[in-house]
Amino acid sequence: MINKVLAALLLLAALCSPVAAETTIVFATDATWPPMEFVNDQKQVVGYSIDFMTAAGKEAGFKPVFKNTAWDGIFAGLASKKYDAIVSSVSITEERKKAMDFSEPYYTVRQALIVGKASTAKSLADLKGQKVGGQIGTTGYFAIKAVAGVEAKSYDEVGLAMEDLNVGRIAAVVCDDPVAANYAIDKYKDNLKIASVIETGEAENYGVAVNKGSAETLALIDKGIKAVKAKGLDKELKKKWIGQ
Amino acid sequence: MSEPEITKIEVGDGAAIPRPEDKGLVSAWWIALFGAIALLVFLPWYKPDPYLNILRFVPDGIIVTFEVTVFSISLAIVIGLLTGLGRLSRNRFINLIASLYVEVVRGIPLLVQLFYIYYALGRFVRVPDLVAAVIAMAFCYGAYMGEVFRAGIKSIDSGQTEASLSLGFNHRQTMAYVILPQAWRTILPPVGNEFIALLKDTSLVSILAVADILRRGREYASESFNYFETYTMIALIYLLITLVLSKLISIMEHRLSHYERR
Numbered sequence: 001m002i003n004k005v006l007a008a009l010l011l012l013a014a015l016c017s018p019v020a021a022e023t024t025i026v027f028a029t030d031a032t033w034p035p036m037e038f039v040n041d042q043k044q045v046v047g048y049s050i051d052f053m054t055a056a057g058k059e060a061g062f063k064p065v066f067k068n069t070a071w072d073g074i075f076a077g078l079a080s081k082k083y084d085a086i087v088s089s090v091s092i093t094e095e096r097k098k099a100m101d102f103s104e105p106y107y108t109v110r111q112a113l114i115v116g117k118a119s120t121a122k123s124l125a126d127l128k129g130q131k132v133g134g135q136i137g138t139t140g141y142f143a144i145k146a147v148a149g150v151e152a153k154s155y156d157e158v159g160l161a162m163e164d165l166n167v168g169r170i171a172a173v174v175c176d177d178p179v180a181a182n183y184a185i186d187k188y189k190d191n192l193k194i195a196s197v198i199e200t201g202e203a204e205n206y207g208v209a210v211n212k213g214s215a216e217t218l219a220l221i222d223k224g225i226k227a228v229k230a231k232g233l234d235k236e237l238k239k240k241w242i243g244q
Numbered sequence: 245m246s247e248p249e250i251t252k253i254e255v256g257d258g259a260a261i262p263r264p265e266d267k268g269l270v271s272a273w274w275i276a277l278f279g280a281i282a283l284l285v286f287l288p289w290y291k292p293d294p295y296l297n298i299l300r301f302v303p304d305g306i307i308v309t310f311e312v313t314v315f316s317i318s319l320a321i322v323i324g325l326l327t328g329l330g331r332l333s334r335n336r337f338i339n340l341i342a343s344l345y346v347e348v349v350r351g352i353p354l355l356v357q358l359f360y361i362y363y364a365l366g367r368f369v370r371v372p373d374l375v376a377a378v379i380a381m382a383f384c385y386g387a388y389m390g391e392v393f394r395a396g397i398k399s400i401d402s403g404q405t406e407a408s409l410s411l412g413f414n415h416r417q418t419m420a421y422v423i424l425p426q427a428w429r430t431i432l433p434p435v436g437n438e439f440i441a442l443l444k445d446t447s448l449v450s451i452l453a454v455a456d457i458l459r460r461g462r463e464y465a466s467e468s469f470n471y472f473e474t475y476t477m478i479a480l481i482y483l484l485i486t487l488v489l490s491k492l493i494s495i496m497e498h499r500l501s502h503y504e505r506r
Contacts, residue, residue, distance in 0.1 A: 137467060154453060154462075156453075164453070
């Protein structure tokens with residue numbers, strides 16, 4: 001307890017001190033997206049993105065602070081400056097670019113279709129007239145909505161969609177492939193499987209989102225991301241969290 | 245009957261029900277209604293993108309909200325009647341079951357109940373999402389409704405029961421033919437309040453991925469990032485609905501008090 005209080009005081013001091021040795025950047029993250037960012041059994045926010053940004057901070061000289069924030073409203077919080085940036089598996093899209101700026105890409109994903117073990121569906125087109133779930137405001141959910149005839153159902157968290165698929169209330173879930181693998185190959189391996197990887201056209205990249213005009217923050221983050229990639233640290237992290 | 249009169253403070257969780265005798269145009273209700281309608285018309289006209297787009301996006305959510313509300317309240321009334329009768333039953337066992345149900349439901353937040361019935365029990369009972377939402381809402385409101393029924397039944401003078409029993413009716417007949425028909429008049433207004441409270445609480449089912457007004461709004465906001473505009477419209481839509489409903493309930497109350505005024 002005393003440790004926690006001390007840590008909180010130190011953090012406060014670091015935040016308030018005008019001549020801080022290094023810049024603190026507060027990142028919002030929706031820690032319900034394993035293995036990219038999630039809360040472990042010690043209640044710590046961990047995952048690929050977290051380790052990546054911590055490493056980037058070391059390289060570029062900033063101190064990352066991660067703030068667990070609900071996905072629905074994470075962009076609204078950025079706009080109202082509750083934190084400096086979002087590192088929460090945010091895919092860089094044209095629509096989002098209109099509202100915010102993005103860093104260098106730090107991970108490439110594709111959308112995966114997860115179905116029940118017994119299902120024969122191979123693509124979203126096979127699921128016409130059925131309910132397919134995704135997390136609200138994610139590229140996975142937008143991919144479902146783009147297919148006419150499929151009933152898109154939005155969830156607050158991807159885990160809740162997986163549970164609904166597990167008990168049979170919906171026919172499939174669409175989400176980023178590392179997350180899909182985490183659920184279908186690990187947590188629900190007896191009931192669910194990855195049916196296919198959905199071709200959405202161009203490759204999807206995760207980027208760190210900042211408010212438009214936050215050039216200094218963005219430059220620091222970009223510097224860190226480039227350094228991590230140049231050193232090949234990202235490959236180690238991939239091995240650690242995603243296993244490939 | 246010799247208990248001292250204590251002033252009771254009644255705080256409802258529904259919308260303020262306008263007083264039927266209040267005929268003036270300058271009342272909080274009228275101002276709120278005209279304000280809500282004016283904004284709902286003006287904003288989409290003034291700035292079609294995003295306001296008009298939001299209004300186009302949510303109508304199916306309004307239907308879902310009403311579906312959940314109407315089904316839930318109907319089921320809750322049935323559960324409430326049984327619970328109210330159970331709480332007044334002289335059978336110890338039935339009384340205990342009904343009281344236990346009320347205590348359990350009142351002690352658990354509605355949000356937790358929704359999660360419990362939807363996700364925890366979902367593993368054992370596989371029902372569609374809308375049905376699960378309705379069951380969860382009705383299960384919760386049934387307990388509150390039970391208290392309304394109990395109070396309504398108790399408000400009927402005990403002389404009525406005594407007279408009825410002395411005329412040869414048994415307890416069941418007394419309840420069905422003498423007490424309940426009279427109790428309805430006392431029960432209906434609070435049921436109306438519960439209806440409005442329930443309609444507002446259905447916004448909680450949006451966490452169960454039920455596509456109600458709030459979820460449709462959140463979906464729109466998450467795609468367009470127009471948080472301010474979207475939630476302004478959502479709030480106005482809810483306000484308009486509850487204002488209209490509270491007026492209808494006020495009219496109903498007015499009609500029901502017909503006999504007392506005569």
